[in-house]
Amino acid sequence: MFIDKASIQLKAGKGGNGAVAFRREIYVPAGGPSGGDGGKGGDIIFIVDKGMRTLMDFRYKRHYQAPNGEDGKSKNMFGKDGEDLVLKVPPGTVIKDEKTGRILADLTDEVTSKVIAKGGRGGRGNTNFKSATRQAPKFATAGELGDELTVTLELKLIADVGLVGFPNVGKSTILSIVTSAKPKVADYHFTTLTPNLGVVSTKFGDSFVLADIPGLIEGAHTGVGLGHEFLRHVERTKVLIHVLDVAGLEGRDPIEDFEKINSELELYSEKLTHKPQIVAANKIDIPGSEENYSLLQEYMKNKGIEVFPISAVTNKGMDDLFARVSGKLKEVEEYEKANPPIVEEEKLYTLEKEDRYQFTVTKENDTFIIEGKFLLKLIDSVNFDDMESLSYFQKTLRRRGVIDKLKEMGVQDGDTVKIYDVEFDYYD
Template sequence: MFIDQAVINLKAGKGGDGSVAFRKEKYVPAGGPAGGDGGKGGDVVFVVDEGLRTLMDFRYKKHYAAQHGEDGKNKKMFGADGKDLVLKVPPGTIIKDEKTGEILADLTEHGERKVIARGGKGGKGNVHFKTATRQAPRFAIAGEQGQSLTVVMELKLIADVGLIGFPNVGKSTFLSVVTSATPKIADYHFTTLTPNLGMVKTKFGDSFVLADIPGLIEGAHEGIGLGHEFLRHVERTKVLIHVLDVASVEGRDPLEDFEKINQELKLYSEKLAEKPQIVAANKTDLPGAEENYERVKKELESIGVQVFPISAATNKGLDELLAFVSQRLKEAEEEERQAIIEGVEEEKVYKFNPEEEKLFTIRRENNTFIVEGKFVERLVYSTNFDDMDSLAYFQKVLRKRGIIDELKELGINDGDLVKIDEIEFEYYD
């Protein structure tokens, strides 16, 4: 089965902690602080590799983490940055935030790179906290946590032209005849369970990529049958060849088939329904096809849809159809370029915008005030509670960040207990 969707967890590297260190050199009896900064945590980066075709690798491994930054060292030496984690994906991969549904990246070109989770900043060493009154600071700042999130990866085929139509109308046979692709061909529904790609070369020397996509049925826009998989791949194409069985081998009316499939396209996406369509009236070599073909041609050409009589089994009409498709593809590509030049099409900029977290939250349980949040937990971790300078810095940050003011608003009194992470202390103003 073609793996075109995967859900994985990403964790960027934590920044290294700042170091508490002092100069201990011969002939320097009163050496000052010399703790270096921690290194930055590694990012999680996605890179397009045109040699890949599926998301199969991400089916079996769900958790990915980048390297942490190294802690700061003595002699003001910085810790090394953590290595980035590089994940290779096929062209056509879209990455979404599972929680918000926001598109974080739309990766289409070979070598294209996108940072999805950023590593945490390294912490500051004690060398940064020396002042005129604090000559030997015995505290440093811990490194920040890296970004962590769950993403949904979707692979959409990148093809110039897509083959659409009900199951068993002859799409796979058509593809096998006009390209070197070798799809499975048999007389049962949903023969094509995986999208097949092939390169078409016309007799005039033009070429384009053609995709035979799994068959579409009523209710596809709701996910019935292979609906969502089908529609997801059709989105990438610029022109559609709509194959109809004008011989009505399975007893269906080709005009009704045309209407039903276009209704499904429209219900899934208005933009998808507006793509240029060329109808390939297939199986015209079979008895009874001529009457249906004339009816289909008259009806569809009256609404501006070009109809070509073909027989994939005997190669009838294929050269004329492919030449027309190639020309229509060039026109569609030119229209797309003009839309970009004229600014009709909005530029898509995908950014990672994690939900901004408040620096802290405070909740009251009787006479205990519990302060929570990544910021305050990092502050606690960075504080040396046995050192007066470090403790003074801790209290200064609590006031500067508004934590003390909010405690007062919640009605804290002298002697009440404040709890931050595993640290508890009595409050006195």
């Protein structure tokens, strides 16, 4: 089954906690602190697997968590870093932050890997807090939390040439004739519900990848008829073959169809209108198609677009069409080589980090409630039975602006302050 979109939840590993330990060796009666640092949490990394063609794996498993870092140990031994979690995706996968819609990675054959969720840093062991006035610190810091987010994976097929047009104009038949692909072909609308890929080999020895993009309809740019799911596969193609029913079956007007499809392409993305197009006037062998073909040819001549009369069923004109498509593709590739596209760096974002020391202070009745991720880590790091550790706790609150914020909100000596599960009376 072809799956080209998935939403998954990622949770990078938490850093290991720093250790509180002291040397307890023979002949060292008053050993100093020896607590090691915690290990870093594992990252979540996406890499390209050229053998994959679908996002099927992410349909059934939607939660991914990297291992946590190991806690620090005594004798200044650091905790082991958590292993990175590597997720494989097919080439052409775009990764977006579901919350903001921003693109975090665009993985192709050129950009093959990206760290999407970073593991938390390990906490520091009590060895780090030894000083001239603090000889035996009885506290360490907790490890940081890793990134946690929901991402949307979108697969945009990487094909050189795309077949576009209304449903039932013969795109799948063309693909089945010129490649070894075996798409489902029948005489009813929306036979093709998923994109199909095939490799075309011309009689001149050239080859390229051809994608049959499912039939577009009016309103596709708004999502009608699975429009968004289909249109994104057109974005990476270099040349478009616009297939038209020149016989005018079912009352179709090929010129009108051409304008409608191009309107949908433009409304979805203006860039699509700049892609070179070659028109394949299909069903030329059906009686009565000559008049429509003459009108279409004259219309396209004014637009500077080449038209090739073909019959996908009888294979008429197919060699000439694909010889020209191959030539057009070479022209585009040579132009791109001489004029490499400017990378729009502003369109790629790293995961937005919250201010590490962000916090909120609210008041409920006579209690001031303080919340913030760094405060959770701070509380885990404090030994409330040790005066030096309490002093470290108080200094950190002042340094991070928590005390100033409490004063700004009118805290008075004797008021109750609550930080998660810890309550204490405030005295300046």
